[in-house]
Amino acid sequence: MQKKTRFPAQILPSVAAPKNAPVRVAGGLSAAIAQTVPSTAIQRGVSGYSSMVASQPVGAISASSQQAARERMVKRLAVLDGVHPAVIEAMRLVPRHTFIDSALVAKAYEENSLPIGYGQTISKPGVVARMLSLIMHVYAHAGARIPGRLLEVGTGCGYQAAVMSHLATEVYSIERVRGLHERARDNLRPLRVSNLHLLFGDGMAGFPSGGPYAAIISAAGGEAIPQAWTDQLAMGGRIVAPTSTDGGRQVLIVIDKTPSGLRQQALEAVHFVPLKSGVD
Ligand code: SAH
Numbered sequence: 001m002q003k004k005t006r007f008p009a010q011i012l013p014s015v016a017a018p019k020n021a022p023v024r025v026a027g028g029l030s031a032a033i034a035q036t037v038p039s040t041a042i043q044r045g046v047s048g049y050s051s052m053v054a055s056q057p058v059g060a061i062s063a064s065s066q067q068a069a070r071e072r073m074v075k076r077l078a079v080l081d082g083v084h085p086a087v088i089e090a091m092r093l094v095p096r097h098t099f100i101d102s103a104l105v106a107k108a109y110e111e112n113s114l115p116i117g118y119g120q121t122i123s124k125p126g127v128v129a130r131m132l133s134l135i136m137h138v139y140a141h142a143g144a145r146i147p148g149r150l151l152e153v154g155t156g157c158g159y160q161a162a163v164m165s166h167l168a169t170e171v172y173s174i175e176r177v178r179g180l181h182e183r184a185r186d187n188l189r190p191l192r193v194s195n196l197h198l199l200f201g202d203g204m205a206g207f208p209s210g211g212p213y214a215a216i217i218s219a220a221g222g223e224a225i226p227q228a229w230t231d232q233l234a235m236g237g238r239i240v241a242p243t244s245t246d247g248g249r250q251v252l253i254v255i256d257k258t259p260s261g262l263r264q265q266a267l268e269a270v271h272f273v274p275l276k277s278g279v280d
Helices: 046-055 063-078 084-093 101-106 127-144 159-164 176-192 226-230
Strands: 032-038 114-117 120-122 151-153 170-175 196-200 213-218 233-244 250-258 261-269
Touching: 032 084, 063 084, 063 127, 084 120, 084 127, 084 159, 114 176, 114 226, 127 213, 127 233, 127 250, 151 159, 159 176, 170 176, 170 250, 176 196, 196 226
Parallel strands: 151 170, 151 213, 170 196, 213 233
Antiparallel strands: 032 196, 114 120, 233 250, 250 261
16 A cells, blocks of 8 residues: 655655566556666765766866856856755756767756757756746745655656756656667766656656655646646645646646645746657
8 A cells, every 4th residue: 555645745765666676657558667777875965976077078078167067057047036945956966968968068057958869858957947946845835855756757868857866855757758768867877866766658647656746847748737647746745847728838837736626826938848648
């Protein structure tokens, strides 16, 4: 029986994740496989990441100039309205340049969305900061320091998932394009993030065995919020997802699960890649 997660959804890592076990993703995808980023030890915090950056060649651009560019990026983001300090701290720790094609590393810390292959893009840093801050603020109001389980739909290159791993006890991230799922796994391997679980499958069905989730974030925009997501959301939890309006615009939708029902807000216009069903 699944343990009920109370708000603020906090769980211990030891009871959380199906480690390296095949997992069937709801929706009947027999090929769906859960993969945990392999790790012998949790290496979080500045020392783990800075040693990784120092040892990784990044073409003509030195590791120290990448780090300086990352500092400039976080300083720029930190002054934006509503950005949560924990998100800034997490973004300071994740080497964004290691998630993108080597030809694009010079742009890694600029306010750009960049191609990651398969017709998909990594979101602009400001958009990542905005979406993650929207979930952190829920917890700030509840007086909790760190959310429990998070679900990301649309792993892409794995960058946002890596940032999320610093913000929660357990993170599940699901991707429908096998090539990207594998790329994210390769990108994340050197970071040794033991609380991040990568899944291959159709995220429109969510991932019931990882839930209930404190928050669900979609990196792709659909026509509506799938019911599976609201079903898998913990009481007090929040969904943040780009969604098309009747007028054909895409806006950021926030849904809060409250004891009196689901509360929905439509925020600013955004431009995300489409949420698609099935897998490629
Ligand atoms: N968070 C990512 C952004 C990736 S772009 C990053 O940091 O790189 C959005 C991703 O959503 C794409 O990789 C796309 O393939 C994926 N996607 C679209 N529909 C999906 C679905 N139904 N299930 C899982 N992933 C989906």
